[in-house]
Amino acid sequence: MDNTYKLLKNIETLKNVKDEIIREMATKCIVREYKSEETIFLEGDLVEIIYLISKGKAMVSRFSEEGGEKIIHIFDKGHFINEVSIDGRKTSTSVTIMEDSQLIHFKKKDILSWMEKDFNFNLAIIKSISNKLRSSYRQIRNLGLKKINSRIAARLCKLVRDYGYKGEGLISIELNLTQSQLAAMVGSTRESVSRFLKHLEREGIIEQKNQKISILNFEGLKEYT
Known part of the structure; x- marks a missing residue:
């Protein structure tokens, strides 16, 4: 637990989260190692886990009806991968590990509980979603105009x-x-x-x-x- 607590405390995304929440997160999360090119989940899956990268990089992509791949995001340490999954819907993207990585697993119900208990944790999730949305807007603009x-x-x-x-x-x-x-x-x-x-x-x-x-x-x- 102590090592996981220290791991979470060193993640910039969580820097303003209450210490009591971090300690609870440390007791309820799972830390797992992944190999390069390993698939985390596929588009259309119902995912009950929220992933946070503690080491390495992950690639988020979508596939067209013709089978062509569009890479939407590349995330590294400190990024939540799929916090939008808290809405309970099936995923609209696929995620693949780009290099040997370490991900922290949280149950969706725990994420929602911490969002209720701590405004700063709630804000961290909102900011993460907002950054993804802004990035998507830029990509749409570039694809359409450039x-x-x-x-x-x-x-x-x-x-x-x-x-x-x-x-x-x-x-x-x-x-x-x-x-x-x-x-x-x-x-x-x-x-x-x-x-x-x-x-x-x-x-x-x-x-x-x-x-x-x-x-x-x-x-x-x-x-x-």
């Missing part, structure tokens, strides 16, 4: 903000991301993404190595958005 190359550049800029690590003369996106996955984020094909990334490489704006992208000229990248 051309393919602009959408790819905008997504790379977003990945830099979320996962960028500054090194000597570059910003490394600390995320193992295939071109197919990037295409699924922007509603394009892998071929279109590959062509544009090669163009950015020739322009000296990015560098690709081992499924990782480094930004050499961030201002140059932003000009394409």
Whole structure:
């Protein structure tokens, strides 16, 4: 219990939650390890567990009627994955682990109980849902108004903000991301993404190595958005 309590106390999302709630959470949650590419749940499942990432990354996606995948979100430490499931409806997304990760499991009824007991916990859930909604709005806007190359550049800029690590003369996106996955984020094909990334490489704006992208000229990248 002590280790789980410390784990929860170190999660930024819960920083304002009452200590008594954190202690109760520690006694009622389950902490589980997951392997890369492991599926947590599928679109259409009825999920009674709310997941919080304590280590690693998870990918949220939807599939079209034709079977094409659209990656909606990538979440890392401190993010709830499916807090919208508190409404009791079937899930509208699928979730897959991107790298070896650790998730904390909470029963939905416990989440609802803590929301009643502590306004700050309630606010943490509301903020989490709000951030997902805002992100979805931005994606809808970009898909509707921007051309393919602009959408790819905008997504790379977003990945830099979320996962960028500054090194000597570059910003490394600390995320193992295939071109197919990037295409699924922007509603394009892998071929279109590959062509544009090669163009950015020739322009000296990015560098690709081992499924990782480094930004050499961030201002140059932003000009394409």
